[in-house]
Amino acid sequence: MARIEVPMPQMGESIAEGTVSKWLKQVGEAVQRDEPILEISTDKVDAEIPAPSSGTLVEIVVPEGDTVEVGTVVAYIDTEAGATATPSAPPPAPPEVESPAAPASAAAPVAAAAPVAAASTGDESAEERLRTRSTPVVRKIAEEHGIDITHVPGTGHAGRVTKQDILSYIESGPPAAPPATSPAAPASAPAAASAASAGSAALGTPSEFWKVFYGAVEHPEFPVRAADRVEPMDKIRRLTAEHMVVAKRVAPHVHSFIEIDFTSIDRIRNANKARWKEQGARVSYTAFVAWAVSRVLREFPGINSTVSGNNVVYRGNVNLGMAVDLDPGLIVPVIHDADDLGLVGIGRKIIDLAERARDRKLSPGEIQGATFSITNPGVLGTLVGLPVIPKGTAAILGTGAIEKRVVVVSDPNTGEDAIAIRKRSLFSLGYDHRVVDGADAARFLARLKDVLEDFPEDA
Amino acid sequence: MTGVSRSLAVRRLGRVSYSRGLELQDGLVRARRAGEIPDTLLLLEHPHVITLGTGSREEHLLADADERERRGIELFEVGRGGDVTYHGPGQLVGYPILDLNPDRRDLHRYLRDLEGMLIEVLRGYGVEGRRVDGLTGVWTPGGKVAAIGVRVASGWITSHGFALNVSTDLGYFDTIVPCGIADRDVTSLERETGREVASREVEDAVVRAFCATFGAAVVSDVTG
Numbered sequence: 267m268a269r270i271e272v273p274m275p276q277m278g279e280s281i282a283e284g285t286v287s288k289w290l291k292q293v294g295e296a297v298q299r300d301e302p303i304l305e306i307s308t309d310k311v312d313a314e315i316p317a318p319s320s321g322t323l324v325e326i327v328v329p330e331g332d333t334v335e336v337g338t339v340v341a342y343i344d345t346e347a348g349a350t351a352t353p354s355a356p357p358p359a360p361p362e363v364e365s366p367a368a369p370a371s372a373a374a375p376v377a378a379a380a381p382v383a384a385a386s387t388g389d390e391s392a393e394e395r396l397r398t399r400s401t402p403v404v405r406k407i408a409e410e411h412g413i414d415i416t417h418v419p420g421t422g423h424a425g426r427v428t429k430q431d432i433l434s435y436i437e438s439g440p441p442a443a444p445p446a447t448s449p450a451a452p453a454s455a456p457a458a459a460s461a462a463s464a465g466s467a468a469l470g471t472p473s474e475f476w477k478v479f480y481g482a483v484e485h486p487e488f489p490v491r492a493a494d495r496v497e498p499m500d501k502i503r504r505l506t507a508e509h510m511v512v513a514k515r516v517a518p519h520v521h522s523f524i525e526i527d528f529t530s531i532d533r534i535r536n537a538n539k540a541r542w543k544e545q546g547a548r549v550s551y552t553a554f555v556a557w558a559v560s561r562v563l564r565e566f567p568g569i570n571s572t573v574s575g576n577n578v579v580y581r582g583n584v585n586l587g588m589a590v591d592l593d594p595g596l597i598v599p600v601i602h603d604a605d606d607l608g609l610v611g612i613g614r615k616i617i618d619l620a621e622r623a624r625d626r627k628l629s630p631g632e633i634q635g636a637t638f639s640i641t642n643p644g645v646l647g648t649l650v651g652l653p654v655i656p657k658g659t660a661a662i663l664g665t666g667a668i669e670k671r672v673v674v675v676s677d678p679n680t681g682e683d684a685i686a687i688r689k690r691s692l693f694s695l696g697y698d699h700r701v702v703d704g705a706d707a708a709r710f711l712a713r714l715k716d717v718l719e720d721f722p723e724d725a
Numbered sequence: 726m727t728g729v730s731r732s733l734a735v736r737r738l739g740r741v742s743y744s745r746g747l748e749l750q751d752g753l754v755r756a757r758r759a760g761e762i763p764d765t766l767l768l769l770e771h772p773h774v775i776t777l778g779t780g781s782r783e784e785h786l787l788a789d790a791d792e793r794e795r796r797g798i799e800l801f802e803v804g805r806g807g808d809v810t811y812h813g814p815g816q817l818v819g820y821p822i823l824d825l826n827p828d829r830r831d832l833h834r835y836l837r838d839l840e841g842m843l844i845e846v847l848r849g850y851g852v853e854g855r856r857v858d859g860l861t862g863v864w865t866p867g868g869k870v871a872a873i874g875v876r877v878a879s880g881w882i883t884s885h886g887f888a889l890n891v892s893t894d895l896g897y898f899d900t901i902v903p904c905g906i907a908d909r910d911v912t913s914l915e916r917e918t919g920r921e922v923a924s925r926e927v928e929d930a931v932v933r934a935f936c937a938t939f940g941a942a943v944v945s946d947v948t949g
Contacts, residue, residue, distance in 0.1 A: 277832045277877075278833040278834060278835075279831055279833070279834070280831075281832060300879060300880070301879075311832045311836065311874075311875045311876070313877040314879045315879065316879035481858050482858055482859065630898065630899065630910070631899065
């Protein structure tokens with residue numbers, strides 16, 4: 267009887283879980299009632315959790331950094347100093363666990379999970395109500411799959427159905443014999459039914475629907491298997507994931523391709539190599555492409571635009587986003603007013619931004635405001651890619667691997683065909699079909715090809 | 726609004742170092758828990774300082790030690806939620822030391838209340854502030870104008886709070902990725918209104934909006 271539970275407290279109606287950020291007391295330490303023993307965090311809020319009673323902290327169940335559902339036991343306190351740590355029978359469930367309680371009162375022993383066959387409280391309806399009070403995520407999954415949540419064996423706090431439970435249930439179907447921790451489900455489940463119908467009413471008006479569809483991203487979860495490793499996404503990963511989902515939802519993507527011959531560019535590179543080296547400049551193929559794109563974009567304002575509501579915003583600047591591989595992760599620094607820079611200037615800028623991107627030294631302004639983006643999957647040998655258009659822009663160029671290929675060339679004077687070896691690359695343009703039509707994309711790509719294949723000497 | 730149920734002491738402290746601000750809050754949280762003082766709203770500004778919340782990642786700190794020294798920026802690690810934040814002159818910082826018992830024991834509600842209060846303040850200046858789903862803080866069409874990071878000590882006593890850019894030199898935000906959100910701009914009340922705004926006047930507006938939001942009446946208002 268002396269061993270009492272410290273549960274993750276309910277810190278707000280819409281807060282279903284909390285992360286243990288710091289243990290202020292260690293196992294074996296004495297604690298006073300109401301003395302802070304751990305800190306938890308939810309987004310933007312840190313909170314101290316006080317000891318529900320005086321005694322000795324005998325077990326920490328949830329380590330720092332772990333996120334658990336409200337009600338999960340995070341630690342045990344032994345209230346009898348010097349008493350053995352033998353777990354005694356869990357206390358009977360109190361009749362009411364409804365209140366979003368203060369840390370102090372929530373820490374009173376809430377209905378215990380039943381690790382051993384707990385004596386029935388004889389109060390089936392309270393038990394059921396407890397089990398169906400799962401997190402919104404679980405209820406949503408249940409609703410989507412038409413599952414009566416009371417039929418799902420719960421392994422969470424007080425037999426509550428966790429996300430893991432319901433996902434396993436979906437994957438493997440109802441178990442032949444429910445595990446001992448779950449009491450047999452009753453036939454009727456009014457609570458689950460009403461929760462389900464309340465959920466489906468949430469879509470509201472069409473404009474509300476679109477707002478949610480374009481704004482809120484929730485990634486579905488999948489069952490974890492024994493050999494798997496689970497890691498939280500870091501911030502760049504999370505922002506990328508969210509951005510990509512929204513970008514794909516918003517813009518109807520179309521992709522068109524063109525093959526570019528690098529003979530002219532190679533000639534200019536070779537002719538200037540020594541001079542550029544003296545200047546300490548490196549002018550990569552990407553710099554040539556960025557230079558050409560920035561000039562051609564001026565001629566095609568529709569490609570350098572974005573759909574905003576029922577308007578098209580034609581951007582007054584040419585700001586090129588250049589995708590940089592951080593391995594792991596991706597960041598897209600921006601060359602502002604790229605059309606004001608010469609070829610060497612763009613080359614320098616690209617190297618500077620890429621280096622500082624890898625050192626995480628970009629300022630916020632340097633990763634904002636792109637009006638068009640370039641990504642280079644070809645750098646690792648990929649033939650061509652189908653890039654996603656960053657939200658707020660109308661198009662993105664993907665450059666494929668530059669390879670020597672056997673091609674048919676025609677002599678401009680005699681018109682005779684010959685087989686030749688040429689350095690070539692496939693370029694793909696991803697564009698938002700709401701504002702850019704196929705022919706627009708074709709004209710843009712053809713013009714880009716013209717410029718790249720007859721590259722100006724004075725760029 | 727609901728009837729007045731809280732007494733609020735307002736203390737306008739002017740320029741206060743970040744460490745002094747932490748000390749003050751510690752003492753006030755203890756006093757509030759013991760019932761020795763009423764709910765208290767500290768209004769102040771900090772010298773240039775970058776603070777790291779418990780959710781901070783180093784990659785969101787873009788200025789290295791040399792650059793921080795050159796620009797005279799202090800660095801602090803603090804026990805509040807949220808990521809990297811910059812404070813400095815021209816930014817109105819508010820630290821509400823409130824007992825959320827018994828009727829406001831909901832952290833999300835508290836965050837939303839602070840946002841709503843700031844949106845009300847902006848509205849008084851003809852600036853449209855709004856929330857952004859999934860993020861805490863207040864945004865205008867021009868960018869993020871107010872940051873929020875809160876701590877709740879045992880017994881539901883709040884500390885830390887909000888930082889509203891009034892006439893902040895926004896160049897200093899280049900030293901961080903605000904709250905780890907890399908693709909959004911930062912703005913200030915002055916930039917949004919296009920005119921100079923007196924800080925005393927903004928403080929008054931904050932006190933009014935705060936009282937309306939939290940159903941509080943000012944019982945003392947002390948400067949210094």
